[in-house]
Amino acid sequence: MKFALTLMLILILAMSNTTAGSDLEIIRSIGASWRQQGGIVVELKTDCTNFEDEHYQKLGQLTSLKSLSISGKNLSDHQLEMLSGLTELESILINGSELTDEGYHHFKAFQKLRTLSLFHPSRNCEGFTGAGLAYLKDLPKLERLTFAGATAGDEAFEAVGQISQLKEFRQWHNWESPNAIKHLVGLKHLESLQIGQRLPHRDSSLTPSFDNETLKTVAQIKSLKRLSFQEARLSASGLMQLQPLPNLEQIKLSLIDITKSDVETIKAAMPTVEVDWTPITEAEEEATLKKKLKI
Structure with missing residues (x-):
């Protein structure tokens, strides 16, 4: 009996080592960086150019x-589908896509997903509105979205x-x-919210998407x-x-046009809230707020 258990453990370890070896061969073939945990590849970062x-x-095939x-390269619908076997994924970052x-x-294949970061998603893709993000409501563990x-x-x-x-x-x-x-x-259930400015584009209004009026709406999210x-x-x-936000703990301000005296007023009025303010420089205001964002 003892011999049988020992043999079984040896076989399991051998299979594990074989799987890990196969995974590393795949990783090397696509030129990715990775991190292992307990001999298993759990994290991967790659340039898809x-x-x-x-x-x-x-x-x-890297199912662990x-x-x-x-x-590095826009990810398409069918290429995302090719990754649907990665059912253990808890975090995905995609910089550049052409998803519809x-x-x-x-x-929806990634039912364990907790964090999804989408940078430059479907940029300039005709017909893309972002309505497809509603599919993410079917990911029960998803807590963080960029x-x-x-x-x-x-x-x-x-x-x-939704x-x-x-x-x-x-x-x-x-x-x-x-x-x-x-x-x-x-x-x-929203506890953390980061808001930046809209980008101006052809035929669009130059009205800011984010200003003092926005904060009236933010104040309605009591969590x-x-x-x-x-x-x-x-x-x-x-x-x-x-x-009035009952649970507010922290406000961070960066690249914000606001006076020092106004910041001090806020700190005095909300003593239990950490106000982390990085003053904007004249160069930043000119380059970012005026020239880039046109506000």
Whole structure:
């Protein structure tokens, strides 16, 4: 009996080592960096600039992965589908994609996913509105979502507003209107929110998507604990609208046009809230707020 158990352990270890060896062969063939845990590959980061479908097929064989970060080339619908076997994934970062709205349903394969970061998603892809983000509501463990640098606006925010399990949402440099933020009010579990400015684009209004008026809506999300604001012109009177938030612990301000005296007023009015302010320089205001964002 003892011999049989020992033999079984040896076989299990041998199979584990064989699997790990095969995984490393795949990783080396696609030129990725990785991290192992207990002899198993759990984290992978790769530049997909020279990837073809065969590389995504190989990537889809690394079924022990818990974290995946890919960039360098736009990911398509069918390439995302090729990764659907990575069911242990808890974190995905994609920098650059050409997913259609319907293509977002492929994310439903990752039922253990907790964090999804989408940078420059489907940028300049005709027909993409961001409505496909609504498919993410079927990921029960998804808590953190980043959506930044998209040529999509209010429909994307409306979709995010349906992902009721979210605890953290970060967004900046999209095409939303000032009304987009209102779609987030129904997120009853949201604890952390990062807001940046919309990017101006052809034939669009130059009205800022984020200003003091925005904060009136933010104050309706009573579950919020942490707020991070960037690229806007704010004042003490605007930020005072956040006082009623019962759980608020921290406000971060970066690339914000606000006076030092206004910041001191906020700190005095909300002594239990940590106000982390990095003053904007004249060069940053000129380059970012005026020239880039046109506010």
